[in-house]
Amino acid sequence: MRIVVLAGGIGGARFLRGLKQAAPDADITVIGNTGDDIHLFGLKVCPDLDTVMYTLGGGINEEQGWGRADETFHLKEELAAYGVGPEWFGLGDRDFATHIVRTQMIGAGYPLSAVTAALCDRWKPGVRLIPMTDDRVETHVAVTLPEADGAAGAGERRAVHFQEYWVRLRASVPAEAVVPVGAEQAKPAPGVLEAIAQADVVLFPPSNPVVSIGTILAVPGIREAIADAGVPVVGLSPIVGDAPVRGMADKVLAAVGVESTAAAVAEHYGSGLLDGWLVDTVDAGVVERVRAAGIRCRAVPLMMTGLDATAQMAREALDLAEEVRGA
Amino acid sequence: MRIVVLAGGIGGARFLRGLKQAAPDADITVIGNTGDDIHLFGLKVCPDLDTVMYTLGGGINEEQGWGRADETFHLKEELAAYGVGPEWFGLGDRDFATHIVRTQMIGAGYPLSAVTAALCDRWKPGVRLIPMTDDRVETHVAVTLPEADGAAGAGERRAVHFQEYWVRLRASVPAEAVVPVGAEQAKPAPGVLEAIAQADVVLFPPSNPVVSIGTILAVPGIREAIADAGVPVVGLSPIVGDAPVRGMADKVLAAVGVESTAAAVAEHYGSGLLDGWLVDTVDAGVVERVRAAGIRCRAVPLMMTGLDATAQMAREALDLAEEVRGA
Structure with missing residues (x-):
C-alpha cells in the first residue's frame, strides 16, 4: 500500500510514528511543510x-x-x-x-x-520525506505587535515570520492574516505530484490546518493532484473539544475565519478535497454535521498519548479510507 | 609607549599576555597572521x-x-x-x-x-588586534603525501593547506615549500602601516618565523614599514637548544633553507629588519654569531613557563629595545 501523508512538525511526526507501526509494510511518502523554514x-x-x-x-x-x-x-x-x-x-x-x-x-x-x-x-x-517545494515559501503572519513588546515596532502592525509569531510572540496577539509568501510562484518538489498520483490513500495527520497542511496545499498543483487522484483522502482532527490538542492552531484558524472546532476544520478542507474525517470521541456530536457536508466521519480516540494509541488512530484512518474506497 | 607586535597563534598570544603584565600602560597593537585562515x-x-x-x-x-x-x-x-x-x-x-x-x-x-x-x-x-590584511592569503605547503595516508593522493606530491599539513599530517612529512598564496596581491589592513609608523618599538614574539611572522612580512609594505620605521625591532627566538619551544617550526624552517637554531633564525630575519634578538640561556654560545650579523643579542631565559616568566621575557625584550634606541 502506498500512503502519502502531508505533515507539519510535531503532530505530523508523531502520527507518522504510529502509522509506521500500524502499516509496517506500507510505502509511505511524506510531503513536508517548508513554510516555517x-x-x-x-x-x-x-x-x-x-x-x-x-x-x-x-x-x-x-x-x-x-x-x-x-x-x-x-x-x-x-x-x-x-x-x-x-x-x-x-x-x-x-x-x-x-x-x-x-x-x-x-x-x-x-x-x-x-x-x-x-x-x-x-x-x-x-x-x-520530500519537501513540498524546492522554492522558497515563507509563511508570514500579520499582527499588531504588543504594546509592551521588547522588540522594535511595539504597538505597530507588522508582518512577521511565522516563527517569530509562534515562538517569540507565542501567538499572544491575534493573527490578522496568514500569508504563505512565495507559494503562488512555487512548484511542487520533484516526486510530490508523482507520489500523489501513485498513492492508494492520502492522509492529513492532526497537523495545523492553516500553517502546516494549508501551506502545503497552497503550492499550486498539490491540492488539485490530491483532489484528482481518485483515492481516499482522510484526515484526523487536530481540534479536540473545541481546542487544539497541542500548539495554538485556534490562533491561525481565526485568521482564516474558521472556528476552532473539529467540524469547522473538516468543512474548511471541504468535501472536494476530503473524503473522510476522524474526530475525537468527545466530539461525537459533530459527526452528523461533518457527514452533512459530504464527508464520511467517525468519532474515535484522537489523543496521541503513546505509540500504541497513535498506531490505533492510524488504523482508524486507514479503515475509514477503506470505507471510502468501498463506497 | 606604543608597541607593535607581529603575532601568530599560541606562542604570540602567550607572549602578549606577558607583555601586558610587563607594560600595563603601553598601547599595544597586534598585527595578526591570517595565512592559516x-x-x-x-x-x-x-x-x-x-x-x-x-x-x-x-x-x-x-x-x-x-x-x-x-x-x-x-x-x-x-x-x-x-x-x-x-x-x-x-x-x-x-x-x-x-x-x-x-x-x-x-x-x-x-x-x-x-x-x-x-x-x-x-x-x-x-x-x-588587526589582521595583517583584509585580503585572502592562504599558506600552502608542498608535500609528498605519506604512502600510508588515508586521504586521496597517498604518495603523491601535493600542495595542501597549512592546516592540513600542521593538523592532519602533523608535519610528519617534509615541507618542500611554503607559499603564502595571495600574499603578493594583498594589501595591509587599515591601521597596520599607521600603527607601525607610530610605534616606539616593534616586537617579534617567539612565533613561527616562517608561517606566522614570515607570512605577515610577506604582505607587501609591512616588512618595508618596519624596516623604515626608525624604531627598535626586537625579536625572541622560538628555537631553544636547536629545537622549537613548541610546535614544529623546524619542519617549515627547512623548507626555506634555514637551520633550526636561534642564530639562523636571527640571520634569516637579517640586520636590515631586526635590531635586537633574545636567545635562551642554553644558546648563550650563539650570541657572538648573532652580533657578528649586526644584530644586538642577549641570552636570557626564554621558556614561557608561566605568566611571570613570560612577563620577564617581555621586559628583557623592551630593555634590549632601549639599548638599541640608546646606541
Whole structure:
C-alpha cells in the first residue's frame, strides 16, 4: 500500500510514528511543510522537515517534541554573548550540524529535496520525506505587535515570520492574516505530484490546518493532484473539544475565519478535497454535521498519548479510507 | 609607549599576555597572521586571530593553548555522523559561534579587520588586534603525501593547506615549500602601516618565523614599514637548544633553507629588519654569531613557563629595545 501523508512538525511526526507501526509494510511518502523554514545565523533551518526526520530517525527530544535528544546549547549561548540573535529560537549544538550541512549543500547547488534525501541517508526515517517545494515559501503572519513588546515596532502592525509569531510572540496577539509568501510562484518538489498520483490513500495527520497542511496545499498543483487522484483522502482532527490538542492552531484558524472546532476544520478542507474525517470521541456530536457536508466521519480516540494509541488512530484512518474506497 | 607586535597563534598570544603584565600602560597593537585562515563547513575560521583574542580575553583553553575553555564538541560529532568533514580540525561548539558571527559579518560586507574589532568588543583583549590584511592569503605547503595516508593522493606530491599539513599530517612529512598564496596581491589592513609608523618599538614574539611572522612580512609594505620605521625591532627566538619551544617550526624552517637554531633564525630575519634578538640561556654560545650579523643579542631565559616568566621575557625584550634606541 502506498500512503502519502502531508505533515507539519510535531503532530505530523508523531502520527507518522504510529502509522509506521500500524502499516509496517506500507510505502509511505511524506510531503513536508517548508513554510516555517527560516534563515538564522546564515543557515537554512527547516523545523518541520527536521522534526519528522529526527522523530522517525530516533534523534528527537521526546519530551519537547522538537530538537535533538541529549542536546546542549553552548553555541547559542556564545552567539548571545556576541549580541547576535535572535535568542528566542532554540538551536542546539547538535541541531546546528543539520543546518550547516543543509546550508553547505544548498550553497553547492543542490535543491532542498536532494538535501533532505541526503540528510535522511543518515537518519533512515523509514519513509520518503520530500519537501513540498524546492522554492522558497515563507509563511508570514500579520499582527499588531504588543504594546509592551521588547522588540522594535511595539504597538505597530507588522508582518512577521511565522516563527517569530509562534515562538517569540507565542501567538499572544491575534493573527490578522496568514500569508504563505512565495507559494503562488512555487512548484511542487520533484516526486510530490508523482507520489500523489501513485498513492492508494492520502492522509492529513492532526497537523495545523492553516500553517502546516494549508501551506502545503497552497503550492499550486498539490491540492488539485490530491483532489484528482481518485483515492481516499482522510484526515484526523487536530481540534479536540473545541481546542487544539497541542500548539495554538485556534490562533491561525481565526485568521482564516474558521472556528476552532473539529467540524469547522473538516468543512474548511471541504468535501472536494476530503473524503473522510476522524474526530475525537468527545466530539461525537459533530459527526452528523461533518457527514452533512459530504464527508464520511467517525468519532474515535484522537489523543496521541503513546505509540500504541497513535498506531490505533492510524488504523482508524486507514479503515475509514477503506470505507471510502468501498463506497 | 606604543608597541607593535607581529603575532601568530599560541606562542604570540602567550607572549602578549606577558607583555601586558610587563607594560600595563603601553598601547599595544597586534598585527595578526591570517595565512592559516581556513574555510570549513562554509565558515571562515581564523585560528591565530582567535587564539590571541581568546587568550587575552580570558576564554582560552589554557592547557591546549587554542580553542575555548569549557568546550564541547557535539556539533562536530554530528557533522561526522553526516559524513561531513574534515574531522581532523577541532572546532568546538562555543568556538563555532565566533566563526558564525564572523562569516555573517563578512557576508554582510564588512572587511575582516572590522569583523575582528567587533569580535574584540566582546572579548576586550586589552590590545588592538588587526589582521595583517583584509585580503585572502592562504599558506600552502608542498608535500609528498605519506604512502600510508588515508586521504586521496597517498604518495603523491601535493600542495595542501597549512592546516592540513600542521593538523592532519602533523608535519610528519617534509615541507618542500611554503607559499603564502595571495600574499603578493594583498594589501595591509587599515591601521597596520599607521600603527607601525607610530610605534616606539616593534616586537617579534617567539612565533613561527616562517608561517606566522614570515607570512605577515610577506604582505607587501609591512616588512618595508618596519624596516623604515626608525624604531627598535626586537625579536625572541622560538628555537631553544636547536629545537622549537613548541610546535614544529623546524619542519617549515627547512623548507626555506634555514637551520633550526636561534642564530639562523636571527640571520634569516637579517640586520636590515631586526635590531635586537633574545636567545635562551642554553644558546648563550650563539650570541657572538648573532652580533657578528649586526644584530644586538642577549641570552636570557626564554621558556614561557608561566605568566611571570613570560612577563620577564617581555621586559628583557623592551630593555634590549632601549639599548638599541640608546646606541
